[in-house]
Every structure is written in structure tokens, then in C-alpha cells.
Amino acid sequence: IEPRKNHLLLLNLWRELALSMGEETPYLVVIGQRGWECENVIDMLERCESIRPYVIEKPKCSDAELSALLQYARALLFPSFVEGYGIPMVESLSIGTPVIASDLRVFREIALEIPEYIDPIDGIGWKKMILEYCENQSIARNAQIKRIEEFSPPTWEKHFSLVETKLSLLRGDR
Secondary structure, eight states: OOGGGTHHHHHHHHHHHHHHHGGGOOOEEEESOOOSSOHHHHHHHHHOTTTTTTEEEESSOOHHHHHHHHHHOSOEEEOOSOOSOOHHHHHHHHTTOOEEEEOOHHHHHHHTTSSEEEOTTOHHHHHHHHHHHHSTTOHHHHHHHHHHTTOOOOOHHHHHHHHHHHHHHHHTOO
16 A cells, blocks of 8 residues: 555545445455554544445555456456556456556556556545446446457467567667
């Protein structure tokens, strides 16, 4: 849990959802250890009574637990301001779990147009998409599940093939 991961957006949205939806509020599972400079997120997790029944913090999560959580999730929510790569996105798409993510270049490189992309500061857009994905017959979610069939996870073989091609071009090989 770090500021760049933008957990505060989700926690504020869950507070709104809990107040408006009551017992129909979906569950949010926050996976990861607490990092640096995230006091406002910790305050929400520890002190916000309205989200307590609906937000589960998992600071330690085995691979088996993570796989099960992703398998049964309506979607992976990935509202980061910045990411170096995005392994959770690859893991989710690889098992057929939809992704709602920030519109970051790295995410588009990994997953092309498969996920739903939203600006990380567009709270209204995130809320709308989360509510859409909570619907049993969500048109957007079902459409993404169809797009996921086209997902091809990155491999080292593909990566080094691309690197070799680029190096060949730089060297002027034919």
C-alpha cells in the first residue's frame, strides 16, 4: 500500500457505496503490505466504520489465496498513478478475471484494449464502472470476458525475440 497505488480513491468510493448501498455493498479486498507515506489510507482502513464490513485487508497472501481471490473476483481494480509493469494485471487476465485499470501506457502495452481504462483521478468514472461490473448481467464485464480470450501473456521468449529484432535494426542487419 503506497500513495502511487491510489488506494485512497477506492476506499473513498467504498465509503460512498457503503452509505448508499448498505448491505448490498460489494466487497473490496486490498492485497499487500502497508508501505510508506500511506497514513491517510491506514486511517481509512482502521477508523472508517462504514467500510469496515466491506473492505478486507490482506497484508499477507499466499499464492494459492491470491489465485482463489482473483478467480472469484468480479474484477481486479488497478487505479495506480504509475506502475513499472503491472504483474497483477497479467495474472488476472491469464486466469480470465476482468481488469479495470488506470489508463497508463504500460498497461496498454501489456493488455492492449482488453481492460477497461479510466483516468486515475476520475472518481465518478471509477464508481460507474465498479457498479456496472457488480451487475449480474453486466454488458461491459461480459464484453471484457470475451476480449480476454484474445489475451496472450508476455513471455521471455517473446520479449527477447522483440529485443533481437530491435537490435538487428539498430545494427543495420538485413
